[in-house]
Amino acid sequence: MADAASGNLDALFAPRSIALVGASDDAARIGGRPLRYLRASGYQGRVYPVNPKRETVQGQRAWPSIGALPEVPDLALLAVPAAATRAAVEDCVAKGVKAAIIFAAGFAEMGEEGRDEQARIVAVARAGGLRLLGPNCLGAADSSIGYYGTFSVMLDDGFLEPGPVAIVSQSGAYGSHIAQLARNRGLGIRHWITTGNECDVDMAEALRWVIDREGVKVVMAYAEGVRNRALFFEALDLARRRGIAVVLLKVGRSEVGAHAVGSHTAALAGADNVFDAICRQYGVHRARSTAEQLDIAYAIARAGLPRGNRLGIFSMSGGLGIQMADDGDEAGLAVTPMPDDAQAELKALLPYASPANPIDATAQAMTDLPLMTRYIQVVLEQGDYDIFVAILGTTPALPSYSARLAEALDAAGPGGEGLIRAVTMSAPPEVVRAYEARGFLVFEDSVALTRALGAVARFAESFAAARAERPPLPALPVPLAATGTLSERAAKQVLAEAGMSFPDERLAATPEDAAAAADAIGYPVVVKICSPDIAHKTEVGGVVVNLGDAAAVRDASGLVLDRARAAMPDAVIEGVLVAPMIAGGVEVIAGVSIDATLGPVVMFGLGGVLVEVLRDVTFRAVPFDADEARRMIAETTAGKVLQGVRGAAPADVDALAESLAALSRFAAANDGRLAGVDINPLKVMPAGEGVVPLDALVLLQA
Missing domain, CATH: 3.30.470.20 (ATP-grasp fold, B domain)
Structure with missing residues (x-):
């Protein structure tokens, strides 16, 4: 169904008309909330309540069925029980609807019977070209057009404000939770998508769609698993090339497939380690907590990306400045000192200050705010920092001082293009908003701040690398024709054909052949049993090293052949491999x-x-x-x-x-x-x- 894709995904995530099947007159019910939201949000598309038992729903004309509608809607919201869902999907297909959202639970998450019914619904939809979101999901929203195809209670106290953030979550509850937290943080959220059981559209496809939207700077994603790895990788690669930050919270532990017997690689490849590394490969930040995910999204949405990772720290407390320097270094930020000339100028302004970095102006700066402004100006103009942080503590909470302090900081200027300005402080929400309005990121905790800024700096580095011209990958080698288990000799042959180089090795069937091979290769050599059935040769005594002459090779070859046959009498023995001893490296x-x-x-x-x-x-x-x-x-x-x-x-x-x-x-x-x-x-x-x-x-x- 992915090939049906783009237009029908637009119908799913940004529809121009909507049918609400199972529409309820009770605005608090699952079938009532979407209609209430769509009517109150200013949605400009047409909305058709469908309920065969009512002439009106919430004061709006109701229709007895989808088939009776005067037009084909882009999207159907199916607010009906699980038992009635297949019939509703069939009605959508018959009408030619492009997409549907299934709110109901009771499908694959409930066991075999539910999985079978979900599969039948998917078959009906696939045959009719209908894209499905869900089941067991909270739906989707696009705040820029007032589209709220959801029954989430998060909207009871207000709608989302459009902005540079998108949310894609497999869990509806988590999607609502992180959206509410982001809204409390003052972030604008345009796209909000929950995928539920993913009977059709999955997290990767939704992620790919939002990354293609204009105005998105950061995507907060939540995943319990990945169904479509190719599309997932494609989405992450596109995000990196477009400069869109993906901050992903991945939960759960899955077993690594194909645990090959005797394979070191399989034993080392824990699924979580693999996922971590692939996030690094594609420039994704894998958040370890909701708070971390939100902190990074907040920093990018409000401040964008820095030019680099150089961090300048301004403090009126030496201890707090040193603590942030430690935290910044741990987060991968460069706490570089001020230039010598600038340090001399700062020293002249405040003789008792420490002007290196952290830049400790001491409490004296608080008694002379114009002096503090000049001090910070020197830091911004001459420090060549990409990120500037002022540690303010609880001072901004003082009503008599907060506004004047903000003005003094702001008067120092914005610094160069791409400079991120931030403060750490403890203050009431209205004070925090006032500082944000002046362009400052505001954090209470210095560790949270430095971790977020470290992640943002890594995004900037990753995006710059993605923009660099790189030659296309070489063509893939011809796939293997071999079958069954491969011996070491056969394994090296297929890997050599794929472009890896190996030392000169010879397969010998007898001790005499082994001696002749060693003479040709040159001494010293190693002799190894060669068998597709013996993965760990040392465990059967199948390796002898540092052989210096033909007699030693003959004796060693006979010995390893005898040992292998005794230890594994049913093993297929190809002979012995004679290889040069490689020293060093x-x-x-x-x-x-x-x-x-x-x-x-x-x-x-x-x-x-x-x-x-x-x-x-x-x-x-x-x-x-x-x-x-x-x-x-x-x-x-x-x-x-x-x-x-x-x-x-x-x-x-x-x-x-x-x-x-x-x-x-x-x-x-x-x-x-x-x-x-x-x-x-x-x-x-x-x-x-x-x-x-x-x-x-x-x-x-x-």
Whole structure:
């Protein structure tokens, strides 16, 4: 039904005419509230109450059925019980209605019988090209046109004010809750959508639609899961390219699909870790609380984005300034000192002040507000800050002082273009609104402020990176033709065809063949059992290292063959792999895991035998380029090690990034076929010497 999409989504989220099926004369009932809201909000479209038992509803003419309406409405609001919903959907299809919202509960969330009935309703709608929102949802709204297709009680004390915020929530209750909190914070909300059971339109499609609307700066989204990962990724990518901040609260824990036996990657890929990493990949901020989500939306809606992350702190208390400096640093903001000349000028104005950053003007500034204005002017004009914060404490709460303090701050000027000005203070709501009217962000808690500003600065950085010209991704490799379980030799062959490089290795069927292979490769060598049925070779004694001559290779080959046959007599033995011993380099791990919700993801982190203990890993959705791979590497402790520690030379991060990008293309080309990939250890050699994968495991789905 997604192909029916765009026009019918407009009918769903910004309709020009509405039929209310199950319209009630009681304005407090589910069938009554939408009509009351639409009549009071100034909605300019036509509204048709449908109720076969009444001639009028709330003083407006009622119609006996959808079929009897004088026109085909864009949207039908179905305020009928679950048992009557399918018939109402059939009537919509017969009339040619484009979209419908199902308020009723009692479907898939109730068990098998409810799921079956929901599926029957979807089949009817799909056959008729009818888009559905819900069931079990609170509907949708567009405040700019007075459209309120909802029965939410949040509107009982007033309608939403249009503004730069959009809300998309799988939960109707959460959608109403966050909208009410945002409204209390003075934020304007244009689009508000709840998706409920998502029998058709889901959170990803709704998110994609609001991101395409003009005037949206920030989207607050709530998700318990993702049904359409391709559209979800598309929506997030579009938001990043358009400079629209997505602040997402994701709850719940889901199991990672395709837990491949013996795969390190699958063991490390907790669903929450994967979701976190993909949010970083697409420049989404994943909020950990409703308060954090609201703080970030507030900052962006009111102040927009800064030029960078440099934070200037003005305080009249050294302790509070130092605390904010610590909080700002932790949030990723740069608390850079004032230039020396500016510090000298500030020192001349207030000899006892501390002019570096935090800039402590001491309590003396409070006794001379013009002096404080000049002091702040110097900070704004010469500090070259992207964000300026004044710590005011409880002083603005003093009626005799609040307005004069605000005027003194404002008189210092707005600073350069793109400067965000904020204050921390404890004051009554009317004082807070007065400071906001002057262009200041107002927070009571300094930690909440710095975290919000850190997130906003990261959005600015992410959007700038998205605007940079980047070459298109290379074509995906040809999908795998192989079936069944792959041996190490076969795994390396398919990965080599996808663009990864491997050392010169030879498969030998007998000890004599192994000795000949070692002579050709050069010593020292390692001998490994090669079998599609033996994933962990060391557990069966199937690896012997550092072999220096042909005799040692013959003996070792016979030994590992005997051990493997004894330990796993039913295993298919292809022979032994003879490979060169590789010295030096940094051991890392790379792999592919299949997330039940988000599909194939590439994993990277520190390698070796302790990989599952250290869990220094990150993930990316596939495919991605080498630039994204570098960002991925930089998120890990492995990335720091690769830069060179304790005198070690920097490793070949560029070659590693190209290998991870190639692995991502392989995973994308084989979406639906792979159960997992492990490349462990993967040795990253010194800069310019490339990477050397020593072991590889490719697991296919049954």
